[in-house]
Amino acid sequence: MNTLPIITLDEIQTCLSEDDILSAVKAAxxxxxxxxxxSPPPGILQLNNPTVGECHIKYGHQKGADTxxxxxxxxxxxxxxxxxxxxxxxxxxxxxQTGAPVCVLDDKGWLTDVRTAAAGALAAQAGAPDKVKVxxxxxxxxxxxxxxxxxxxxxxxxxxxxxxxxxxxxAKYVNDMTAQGYEVSIAPEVKDLLKQCNLIITTTPSPKxxxxxxxxxxxxxxxxxxxxxxxxxxLDAALFEQxxxxxVDDLAQCVHHGDLGHAVRSGLISQDRAxxxxxxxxxxxxxxxxPNDITIADLTGIAAEDxxxxxxxxxxxxxx
Amino acid sequence: MNTLPIITLDEIQTCLSEDDILSAVKAAxxxxxxxxxxSPPPGILQLNNPTVGECHIKYGHQKGADTxxxxxxxxxxxxxxxxxxxxxxxxxxxxxQTGAPVCVLDDKGWLTDVRTAAAGALAAQAGAPDKVKVxxxxxxxxxxxxxxxxxxxxxxxxxxxxxxxxxxxxAKYVNDMTAQGYEVSIAPEVKDLLKQCNLIITTTPSPKxxxxxxxxxxxxxxxxxxxxxxxxxxLDAALFEQxxxxxVDDLAQCVHHGDLGHAVRSGLISQDRAxxxxxxxxxxxxxxxxPNDITIADLTGIAAEDxxxxxxxxxxxxxx
Numbered sequence: 001m002n003t004l005p006i007i008t009l010d011e012i013q014t015c016l017s018e019d020d021i022l023s024a025v026k027a028a029x030x031x032x033x034x035x036x037x038x039s040p041p042p043g044i045l046q047l048n049n050p051t052v053g054e055c056h057i058k059y060g061h062q063k064g065a066d067t068x069x070x071x072x073x074x075x076x077x078x079x080x081x082x083x084x085x086x087x088x089x090x091x092x093x094x095x096x097q098t099g100a101p102v103c104v105l106d107d108k109g110w111l112t113d114v115r116t117a118a119a120g121a122l123a124a125q126a127g128a129p130d131k132v133k134v135x136x137x138x139x140x141x142x143x144x145x146x147x148x149x150x151x152x153x154x155x156x157x158x159x160x161x162x163x164x165x166x167x168x169x170x171a172k173y174v175n176d177m178t179a180q181g182y183e184v185s186i187a188p189e190v191k192d193l194l195k196q197c198n199l200i201i202t203t204t205p206s207p208k209x210x211x212x213x214x215x216x217x218x219x220x221x222x223x224x225x226x227x228x229x230x231x232x233x234x235l236d237a238a239l240f241e242q243x244x245x246x247x248v249d250d251l252a253q254c255v256h257h258g259d260l261g262h263a264v265r266s267g268l269i270s271q272d273r274a275x276x277x278x279x280x281x282x283x284x285x286x287x288x289x290x291p292n293d294i295t296i297a298d299l300t301g302i303a304a305e306d307x308x309x310x311x312x313x314x315x316x317x318x319x320x
Numbered sequence: 321m322n323t324l325p326i327i328t329l330d331e332i333q334t335c336l337s338e339d340d341i342l343s344a345v346k347a348a349x350x351x352x353x354x355x356x357x358x359s360p361p362p363g364i365l366q367l368n369n370p371t372v373g374e375c376h377i378k379y380g381h382q383k384g385a386d387t388x389x390x391x392x393x394x395x396x397x398x399x400x401x402x403x404x405x406x407x408x409x410x411x412x413x414x415x416x417q418t419g420a421p422v423c424v425l426d427d428k429g430w431l432t433d434v435r436t437a438a439a440g441a442l443a444a445q446a447g448a449p450d451k452v453k454v455x456x457x458x459x460x461x462x463x464x465x466x467x468x469x470x471x472x473x474x475x476x477x478x479x480x481x482x483x484x485x486x487x488x489x490x491a492k493y494v495n496d497m498t499a500q501g502y503e504v505s506i507a508p509e510v511k512d513l514l515k516q517c518n519l520i521i522t523t524t525p526s527p528k529x530x531x532x533x534x535x536x537x538x539x540x541x542x543x544x545x546x547x548x549x550x551x552x553x554x555l556d557a558a559l560f561e562q563x564x565x566x567x568v569d570d571l572a573q574c575v576h577h578g579d580l581g582h583a584v585r586s587g588l589i590s591q592d593r594a595x596x597x598x599x600x601x602x603x604x605x606x607x608x609x610x611p612n613d614i615t616i617a618d619l620t621g622i623a624a625e626d627x628x629x630x631x632x633x634x635x636x637x638x639x640x
């Protein structure tokens with residue numbers, strides 16, 4: 001009986017380029033928007049004994065594919081104290097013919113990190129105004145780095161303005177992103193960042209709105225990445241009322257635990273206002289109607305993205 | 321960066337005895353009954369393109385344990401045509417301190433098979449009448465073999481009466497179990513089996529009741545293992561009304577997709593009638609009140625069992 005192949009992080013990183021990941025995630029968002037991915041609601045395990053953390057399980061099958069995927073992603077916020085990343089995980093590829101596991105991707109959570117960043121960059125592109133000179137980044141964690149890199153790369157932007165609560169983390173962020181070749185400045189308050197930027201990415205675990213309606217300039221596109229449970233919020237619910245276009249990776253998830261949920265639950269807007277990011281990426285819906293629109297993309301992360309990147313790794317490794 | 325350890329089926333089978341598994345599953349059922357296991361509802365992925373199958377994901381954390389477990393179990397009924405078992409899968413052990421994966425159990429679904437059989441044997445013991453001479457088995461699949469072996473072993477029974485719809489499968493079952501040292505006879509109909517047996521295990525994918533109320537003798541204990549979705553049914557719903565004791569591995573699961581669900585949904589009984597199998601095994605509830613009682617144990621399989629066996633394997637392998 002054969003032992004299950006295990007594909008290491010090194011092998012995974014070697015076999016995928018950033019363009020491969022962008023293409024795979026774009027196709028996944030479009031496919032999900034068309035209803036071609038069978039992905040039940042994610043499983044969530046909350047742990048608080050001995051340590052506080054969460055494990056999210058996303059899984060599904062792209063219709064007609066010969067494999068399906070189960071993705072495990074942990075987030076343990078106190079890992080920093082141990083010198084570890086808060087995020088870890090793995091992906092499993094299984095046969096859609098027999099149900100048997102075909103390989104384990106021991107990616108240490110890396111595929112989740114990059115597919116999230118790729119989705120953010122695509123969501124930024126989908127609603128971005130014509131001219132973006134500087135990207136506004138709210139947050140200073142791992143995704144604040146990855147989102148900035150992937151979005152700047154996709155849109156040809158060289159400058160970043162960052163806001164973070166913790167000055168030490170902000171300084172570290174500036175150092176790291178400067179080392180990557182970006183021109184980085186610091187906004188002392190969110191409102192200062194909003195004055196300078198017409199493209200904003202939020203990637204914090206904030207429990208209350210940071211981006212307030214009256215501080216956002218006309219013509220701004222906001223990509224909200226951080227909110228992944230009903231107790232978190234990055235955007236003023238009133239911003240959704242004002243937005244000309246609201247894009248979501250998955251409507252049910254965004255209403256359940258994304259930023260959109262706050263606006264829907266408070267009765268400010270109907271969930272019908274949201275359009276599928278996948279349909280915008282496919283050119284079937286518009287991500288921006290006019291230059292002065294405020295537009296929002298709310299992302300919660302979908303199994304289709306995990307399926308796409310995991311399947312691509314397996315496709316490339318299986319023959320070798 | 322270390323590669324994730326992978327523990328093979330061979331290594332798993334070598335490090336666990338049947339008694340180890342029985343003890344672990346018994347402790348798991350008791351612990352689950354006390355509310356000491358944090359296990360959200362299982363995830364289920366139905367596949368039907370290209371092949372019809374199901375993948376069940378069970379996961380959770382035993383309070384205070386330093387690991388948590390995610391179990392993947394596939395069932396693809398047409399695998400027989402390819403000469404494969406319908407069941408396969410794997411288990412993952414992760415750190416409850418950091419969320420990071422600690423090992424993969426490449427058990428090919430074996431741990432799920434044996435933990436299910438162990439739970440069935442314990443459920444049989446929990447309600448069995450004083451004297452059991454012959455075990456009645458309805459079904460001829462893998463679990464019909466394992467359940468019979470584990471139950472006969474636990475209760476010191478040597479004889480089996482089997483009923484199955486397919487004569488070829490029945491003949492194969494008789495051969496296999498005879499080769500294992502049991503005395504096996506065939507019941508032409510379910511009612512013939514019910515006349516001869518006061519301990520019955522049902523383990524079929526039947527869509528409608530096979531065990532009818534008026535054919536069950538007083539003093540019979542029935543362990544219902546097969547029903548794992550609302551479209552399956554092995555026991556007459558009226559049997560639950562008549563039963564003196566109804567035991568469940570998990571009340572919510574049994575109401576949702578076990579045999580008990582049919583009796584509750586049809587309004588024949590209230591779900592309060594059911595007691596926890598774990599509490600019976602702990603001696604806190606009775607599994608049988610008098611010799612003439614009809615008693616039922618309805619099992620759907622719980623994450624606590626997976627956590628227990630996977631953790632035990634990891635405990636034994638990690639030091640080596």
